[in-house]
Amino acid sequence: MFKIVLSTILSCFVALSALAQTQIPLPQPSPNASVSHTIGVTEVTVQYSAPGVKKRQIWGKLVPYGQVWRAGANEATVIQFSTPAQIAQEKVPAGIYSLFVFPLDSARFDLILNKQASLWGTEDYDPKQDLIRVSMRVQTAPYHETLQYSFTNVLTSSAILNLNWENKQLSVPIRVETHALTLKAIKDSLATAKPTDWSAYAQATNYLLTQNSDHETALDWINKSISIEENFYNVWLKAKLLAQKNEFEAAWELNKKAQQLGKKTKDAYQSYAQEIEDAAILWREKRFNRN
Numbered sequence: 001m002f003k004i005v006l007s008t009i010l011s012c013f014v015a016l017s018a019l020a021q022t023q024i025p026l027p028q029p030s031p032n033a034s035v036s037h038t039i040g041v042t043e044v045t046v047q048y049s050a051p052g053v054k055k056r057q058i059w060g061k062l063v064p065y066g067q068v069w070r071a072g073a074n075e076a077t078v079i080q081f082s083t084p085a086q087i088a089q090e091k092v093p094a095g096i097y098s099l100f101v102f103p104l105d106s107a108r109f110d111l112i113l114n115k116q117a118s119l120w121g122t123e124d125y126d127p128k129q130d131l132i133r134v135s136m137r138v139q140t141a142p143y144h145e146t147l148q149y150s151f152t153n154v155l156t157s158s159a160i161l162n163l164n165w166e167n168k169q170l171s172v173p174i175r176v177e178t179h180a181l182t183l184k185a186i187k188d189s190l191a192t193a194k195p196t197d198w199s200a201y202a203q204a205t206n207y208l209l210t211q212n213s214d215h216e217t218a219l220d221w222i223n224k225s226i227s228i229e230e231n232f233y234n235v236w237l238k239a240k241l242l243a244q245k246n247e248f249e250a251a252w253e254l255n256k257k258a259q260q261l262g263k264k265t266k267d268a269y270q271s272y273a274q275e276i277e278d279a280a281i282l283w284r285e286k287r288f289n290r291n
Contacts, residue, residue, distance in 0.1 A: 030073035037151040039159045040178030041185065043082040046099065046149045046161070048072035053145050058166040063103060068112065068122050071101040071163060072147060076119040086175040087111070087161075090132035097131060101163070101170065109136040111172050134172060141169035179211060190221075201225035202234045209240055232261035232269055236276055243279070248287040255280045 030052075036045040051073040056062050063069050071077045080096040098119055100112040115129040147165040157178040163170040186204045193200040201221045208218035218241055225234040239254035258276055262269030 033149075035149045035151065037154055037159060039085075039151075039154060039174065039176050040156050041083065041181050042085060042176040042178070043080075044085070044151070044159070044161070044174060045080045046077065047080075048077040048099075048147070048149060049074040050147045052147075053166050059103065059106060059168060065103050065105050067102075068125055068127075069101045069103060070121040071099050074121070076100065076114075076116075076121055076125075078117055079113065083176060083181050087113070087132060087172050088134040090134055092132065098125075100125070101136070102133070107138055109138055109170050110134065111136050111170075137171040139169045139171070140167055143167055179213070182207065183214070196228060198225045198228035198231070198234060201228070202237055205234075205237050205241070209237065209244065212244060215241065215245060230261070232258045232265065232276075233272070235261060236272060239279070239283075243283055246286075248283045252280065252283040252287050255283060 030049040032047070033050045034045060034047045036043060038044075049072045059065075076098040077100075078096055079099045081092055081094050083094050085092045085094075092113060096117045097113040098116055100114060100122065102110040102112055104110065110133050112133050113131045114125065114127075115131055116124070116126060119125060141164055144164040144166060147163070150162045150164065151159045152162060153160045158173065158175045160171050161174055186207065190200055190204060202225045205218045205222040205225065208214050208221075219238075222234055222238045222241060226238065235254055236258040239251045239258060242248075242254065243251035255276060259280070262273065262276070
């Protein structure tokens with residue numbers, strides 16, 4: 001009898017354990033959300049839980065003035081930067097941070113980044129761990145039932161991070177040193193490039209051409225590319241480099257050489273043919289004008 005009772009108890013326990021482990025997907029009052037954007041070569045990601053207004057008074061009541069707010073729901077909102085960045089005038093190292101908002105009153109809000117990246121809301125929040133605290137731009141905005149983060153005005157080196165909820169939009173500017181970061185990444189890549197990889201130096205040169213900067217470095221790189229394997233593309237890039245410095249005589253001569261080399265690889269050359277041939281006409285005229 002004892003064995004039968006024990007067996008029954010164990011069977012019930014196993015059944016209850018299995019029942020307790022069953023996870024039924026149900027709608028959440030503040031579902032998880034994330035938004036990510038690449039600014040130049042920097043990826044910025046915000047992860048948060050998105051509460052709804054649900055007919056409540058938000059500012060000054062659900063979100064009291066004079067208290068640190070988790071800027072979302074559930075766990076603390078977090079923001080991650082893949083490279084160093086700048087918010088307003090404050091520098092932010094690459095990494096992940098808790099993101100809090102401090103509403104002083106209806107028109108003044110501060111953004112806080114805190115080094116404690118694994119908090120439940122504001123529990124155990126330590127202001128001594130704050131990395132930065134900056135003022136946010138506050139605007140009246142179209143109604144948002146659900147709290148939402150977004151990136152706007154995204155350029156190569158900057159963007160605006162926005163928080164919209166109910167009838168307010170809170171914003172801060174983000175800046176990154178895209179050119180310096182890209183230049184470092186290029187140099188790191190070239191340091192590990194294969195000795196036969198002429199295209200790596202050509203790509204690096206083309207980037208500096210588009211930026212119209214670091215001309216001498218670009219010239220060194222394209223000469224390296226040509227020394228590995230001369231072809232119409234790297235000769236064409238060198239021609240453009242010289243034209244960028246108003247050296248039209250030398251640029252025109254290299255242009256003619258690029259066209260000759262292009263005949264050896266007609267399929268690849270066709271994508272550049274019109275641009276190269278148009279430049280030849282322009283540079284020939286400028287060559288005579290400068291003389």
